[in-house]
Structure formats: C-alpha cells, structure tokens
Amino acid sequence: MPFEINIGPNIRKSAYFDATVADGVRSFSVYNHMYIPGNFGDPDAEYDRLLTGVAMWDVAAQRQVELAGPDAAALAQYLTPRNLSATKVGQGRYVPLCDHDGWLINDPVLLKLDDQRYWLSVADSDIHLWAAAIARERQMDVQVFEPDVSPLAIQGPKAGEVTAALFGDWVRDLRYFAFRETDLNGIPLVLARSGWSKQGGYELYLTDGSKGGALWQAVKDAGRPYGIGPGAPNDTERLESGLISYGADMRVQTHPANPYEMGFGPLIDLTSGHDFVGRVALERIAAEAPARRRVGLVLGGAPMQPTGHPVDLRLDGQTVGSVSEAAWSKRLGRNIGVGLIRANISDDASDLTAALPDGARAVQLAALPFA
C-alpha cells in the first residue's frame, strides 16, 4: 500500500499546485522545500508521452538563486570550477558546484540574464544559503536571494510544436540552454531550451507566481492538438539517458562524490588561474588516479521494483561500489541503473552483484547513456 504525503505549511506549494491537483496529480515528492508532482496515476502513459509525444511538468521546485549586483559575475565564477569567461547573456551553462574539499554540493544550470544578474537553477540543496554565506564573508557587492520564478517544463519530441504554437517559430532556433526573456499574453517568463530529459524541450521560467494557473492552462490548451498531458521528471528516462540526479547519485552529507568521479572533468578548468571554491582540493584530486568512476549497470533477472534507496555493488564478498538507482526499462527490456564503482574494476567484470532487498542480482557494467 502506498504511503500518503502530509500536506503542511512547512513545505511550499508551487505556483502550479492547484492546477496539478485539478489535473489529477496522484503523488508528490519534496524538492527544495516544495511539493513536486511525482505522477498523475498512469506512469506508463506519462512515460510514453515523454518519449513519443509531449508532456508538461510542474518543476517549480527547481528554484532559482539570483545573484544580482556589481559582483554577481565574480561570485558566479567563484562558485564553480567551470570557466565562465566566454558565457554570454542569454546562455545557460551546466555548472557543478563544489565545497572547499572538492565534493559536489549541487549541479545547477547557470543563466546569465545580464552582466550583473545571474540565476542558478538548482537541484535539491540550499544553495541560497551557501552562496549568501560566501558572498557576505568575502564582502562582495552582490545580493543573493530566491526570486519569484517557477519553471514549467514542456518535454518530448513534440515540445517544439507546442512551444512554437505558443511563442512563435523563433523558439526552434534557440540553441540548447539558450534562453530569452519574453511573455505570453502578459504572463512574464524566461523561455529556455532545456529540461531534465533527453527528449528535447523547453522550460518556461514564470516570473509571476500568481499566474501559474493561467500559464498551466495556456500550455495545456496549446498542447491539446499534440496530445499533451501532465507528467513529471521521469526516473526511468533519466536512467536510460544517463542524467545525473543530485541527491540520488551523490549528496555531500551522506554519499559524497567529486566532479571527476561523476564525469565532470572536462568542465573543470584548472589552467586559467581563476579562483573558485575547492580549487586546492580539486588540484590535488586531479593529480591522483581517480578512485571511483560513474557507470551504467544492467541488472539480471525479472523486471525489478525500485528500491527507493541506494544498494551496494559487491564483488567477491566485498563492497566495491553502489547503485544509486535502478529500474526496469520497458523500452530496453532490461533492468538498468547508474552508480559509482572502484576505478580499477574493468568494464567486462563478471561476478558483480547488486544487493537488492529481495536478494542479490548479477550486474554487468554498461556505457552511459543507455539510449
């Protein structure tokens, strides 16, 4: 029997909350202290819409941390090991954030709104506290706060049709992670080509939370000819596509990982001389052979149930890694997962097992993405 979720005032409702309830949301999770829909009662249809049609998602829980002021650019650059010097207004950048020991603490997309105004579109940790502490302790001239911004994602192969129907054909020319400030019949928003799937699409960063219901309805209306329906970030699709989920794949308090382990090495610039949080640690880590690496996993046996928690990867009776998340992929006809494993274990290792609650299963390593 599924568990219920408490709806209480300590967790925020999104700007689309009432609209998702009206459209039959069945489950929620919590992300950045906000309710986020999990499913609308028909997970298979929701997956199929994402893969073959178009889906609309309330991802308002992907909160923004705004950096505004004369030192906004300096703070953005200090927060990430990625070199931002070539980033232009209207461009987004995937920017891993590390703590002073080089552990990942979030992996946001950075949006450069103007030379003195940036958004970090954050995964599930309180980066507003982190960024504010650093800005103020360094006496930088920058405000750090959470603006009234509520992303609504339109994802799937027909997302372009729906978004073009709403905003015009110019949206098709946006490059990935590019964005533009615009409006929809007076509903102000930032339109970005982005989203947490590999099926293509857009995110509408609504900048007036009082208009969530109106925006939801407008997208629903425009999407009707394309069979749009409500959905949510999809765990199976993210495993197939090899997307990273901060909180599931790593979390600094409980299962820390550094950016080299997670495959972010190419994003880290240790040569330009720019200073950033964790630089000393990452220089040391980069000089060592990595201890672990991120891998795809194929788990044997019948279609599995999600465990809801990470499980150990074992070899010869020893724990050699962990499976962050795994699920049955109907599309691939296999149980697939992602995890971290000791770097000295080769791609063709045999005798690996995953310690699932209902027993050990044989595991083969696989390249990411799966699809």
Added chain:
Amino acid sequence: MPFEINIGPNIRKSAYFDATVADGVRSFSVYNHMYIPGNFGDPDAEYDRLLTGVAMWDVAAQRQVELAGPDAAALAQYLTPRNLSATKVGQGRYVPLCDHDGWLINDPVLLKLDDQRYWLSVADSDIHLWAAAIARERQMDVQVFEPDVSPLAIQGPKAGEVTAALFGDWVRDLRYFAFRETDLNGIPLVLARSGWSKQGGYELYLTDGSKGGALWQAVKDAGRPYGIGPGAPNDTERLESGLISYGADMRVQTHPANPYEMGFGPLIDLTSGHDFVGRVALERIAAEAPARRRVGLVLGGAPMQPTGHPVDLRLDGQTVGSVSEAAWSKRLGRNIGVGLIRANISDDASDLTAALPDGARAVQLAALPFA
C-alpha cells in the same frame, strides 16, 4: 483523497524507516532531505497518547551538524547571536541562527559534547552548507559535517517512566536540554531531556544508524506497560504549546522573519561584544520599533480543516499579517493558530479576518502558549 508520496533514492530513509513501516506508518513528510513519519493512521489516538501517556517518534530527520576541532567553539559562537560563554559540556542551548541581514535561517538546539565538539540539531534547512562556507571562508580550523546521528523522541507525561526503565533513575535528574553520552545494551547514543512538544520527554540521539531497528524495538518493549505507541511531531500540540516551526512560521527565502519579531529578543546578546553573523543588522533592527510581532490566533466558526499553507490576516480590506498554521484544537474547543501581525495592531483588535480557502473567518488575537 490524500496524495501519495514518492519513495525515491533522492530522499533519505531514516534509521527507523523499516521499523516505522512495520508499525504501520501511514504518511510521511520530508525534512532535511529525509522521510519523516506524519501519522500512523489514528491521529486522535496519537494526540491523546502524547497528552496523557507516552509516544515514540522517529525524528531522525532532525539532523545534526557537527563542528569539530580547535575552532569549533569559535564557529558555534560566530553562528548565533546568543552568548554561549557560559555553556557547559552536557548542556543544550536553543540557538537562533541568522544570516548577515538578520533574517532567521534555522533555530537549532546546540549540544556541547566537549570543548572542541558541538552538534547543531537543526530544523529544515541545509545548515551544514552554511556553516561549512563560513568556517572555510574564515579559515577556521574546524570540520563541519553531518555525523551518523538519528534522534528518536520519547514524549508525553509518562516519558520519564519509560526512559527511566531503559536507562535508570538518573534520567529524572537531567535538566531541560541537558544530555549525557551513554548506551543501551551496546547501542551507543546521547540521551537528552528535550523534544518538540511541551509534554515533557527525552530524545535518544542514536550514533550508529545500523542499530535503528534495535533501538526502536527496545523503546517499544520498555514502553509497553505504559501504553506507548508510535507517533510524530504533532501540529495541533505545537500550536497549543506555541512552539516555533522553521519552514512553517518563517523561511528566509519566502517569508523571512527576524529574531525580535519571533520573540527571541531575550536570547540575543548585543552587549558582550562577541562577533556573530548578522550583528550589524540586528543592532540596527534592535534600535528600531519592531514592525511585526508573533501572536496566537483564535479563528471563529466550525472546526476547520488545515489549509496546508499560510493565509493572509486582513483588517479593513488590508493585509496586516499572516497565519502560518491553524487547526482545530479538540482540547480547547477552538480553532487556533499562530502568525505574525503588524506591531501596531492591538491585542483586542476586532474585525480581523483570516482568508481561508473556504471563506473569511473572524480572528481574535490571543496570548501564547494557548495551553
């Protein structure tokens, strides 16, 4: 129809998760990125046990932020406006934390384990990130991390009987917030006289998460003669008792409040000269007349349903404050709530209303606590 909660690997399961499932937990919320039980299917009986008997709660989501090292005391003091100079090993202290602008960002209990080791037992925000950023940017010699600590609360008028049966009569002599490191048949823990209710009780800070099931069972067995049962932090009791809930009553991103507004003025020491985050801002705020004050509220009409979100307080068509949370109190036979209101509105104000989703209700101000 209630909503379901997604059980996924991005949210942590507590050390007592399996035990609470076995004991019939029906709902969860999420707190500090961890599932926390909401109820076990019989809210009235759970409330009654807290008020007249004894309840056991999985409050492992009340995570600890450990400060360890030569500068641990200096960091603890820098993080809070409360003067810690007289705090002894074995004492707990309620320590509001502010950001550099004087807004509250958490209200933990600080436990002094030794001169170089402290825990902040935190409400729902990522203080480990905040404290680590400050420590490292100030180049303090202190480690900041989340240790393996999982509090289990025993609350209610018979909590002393149960806890004494487990640990001995010495527990009755502990003063409020005092604690001692001990063990229960080899299960290591810190025993504190504390808990998020006004019914009295203890918290067992388990320091080996692998022993959650064993500790849960031991408490259950010892409590059986006293009618113990599982429960959870209780919203109605907290309203009756006037307890503060960070996230519900204030949250820096969305509904910030300063410590003077929340009634923490007596805890703030601006005279001793110790430096702390937000000092300059709090000096300015202290010199001004406060703009708002925390109040109790009695809402007219029939027993109300919780709204699950804050609602506006109105007077003469204007918004003059907000109700953080309100609920029907069976014990008091009234709808009660807490909130913040403009300081110039007097205790006997008439014509105040609360904008509930099902219509406006008359509101009277009341002193806290209610009971």
